Amino acid sequence: MSIFNLIYRILRVLLVGAAICGMAYQGKIKEDFEIYKMHAIPALMYHSISEPSPGWPVDLCVKPAVFEEHLRYLKEQGYNVVTARQAMILLKSRQNVMNTVILTFDDGYEDNYTQAFPLLKKYGFRGNFFVVGKDVGKTFNQNGIIQYMSFDQLKEMHRQGMEIGSHTMSHDPLAVIKPNFLPWEIYQPLNLFYEKMGFWISGIAFPNGSYNAAVVAEIKKYVKFEYGFSGVPGCNTLRIVNERPFEFRRAGVYDRGRGAKDIDRALQKCYIFGYLEDKGISAELLDKTLTFLQELIE
Ligand SMILES: [Zn+2]
Secondary structure, three states: OOHHHHHHHHHHHHHHHHHHHHHHOOHHHHHHHHHHHOOOEEEEEEOEOOOOOOOOOHHHEOOHHHHHHHHHHHHHOOOEEEOHHHHHHHHHOOOOOOOEEEEEEEEOEOHHHHHHHHHHHHOOOOOEEEEOHHHOOOEEEOOOEEEEOOHHHHHHHHHOOOEEEEOOOOOOOOOOOOHHHHHHHHHHHHHHHHHHHOOOOOEEEOHHHOOOHHHHHHHHOOOOOOEEEOOOOOEEOHHHHHHOOOOEOOEEOOOOOOOHHHHHHHHHHHHHHHHHHHOOOOHHHHHHHHHHHHHHHO
16 A cells, blocks of 8 residues: 555545544434434344354354344333335334334354344344345355255245245455346246245345345346445435445444443444434445554454
8 A cells, every 4th residue: 555545545444433522512413314214214234143163254153142132122221123125114204213223144054044033033023034046045164054045935934924035146355256147146046936926026135235226227137126235334314225235234233242232332333324324424434434444453
């Protein structure tokens, strides 16, 4: 990295930091923030609901007992847990959506069926499950056994109110692969899931949050798709639904050993990023800046 590039990046961090601090010190902000939350729905991202196996990235796993702590917290706080499609309907009807949240699960691990699904039902919640086309029902021996949900399990979850969506065909990052593979990654799961489960899916979540304008253009070709999840932190509002339905915002929930505090942190991150984005501060830039700052500190 050149010295100019470094100075530019540091200046950018300072500028964004100053903007946030300046806003935080104005009394009006708090009131405005509460109003924003009436029109904004955060989405949280989980992967595996299991004890982390040796060799597995810790961030992929939330222990079942901790996951239940998260759900209990949402219940106690009076959260309405809805699917992405329900969230779109609520936002379009311009209702007050304060304390509404979407829970999403990526990759299609079998523990989503054995652990997450029963717990969601226990609390009267719903979830969005994004599965990888070629992995459905498969078992892999990779740093321990990885088992993926089967079509029968997915069908049962769908029958009981869960929303099943695509996490592409192969899980390759969409902005990185050759553009001529995009139709296969995006279109193929639509047909495959319909053929195997008898219903059309309407949502997609981008592997590793990787997407660009070509990816969005490809998805728009297929009318069955109604929404797509990026990895950009923030909240989903009527503006996002209308203008960027294939760039829904969401943030990961990680098990940092603090129980309910970990989900609360993730929710606050969504609300703050969403609020700043609503005020014209790019969520992507803010996210990159904070990551850069974190790397500088580490
Ligand atoms: Zn994934």
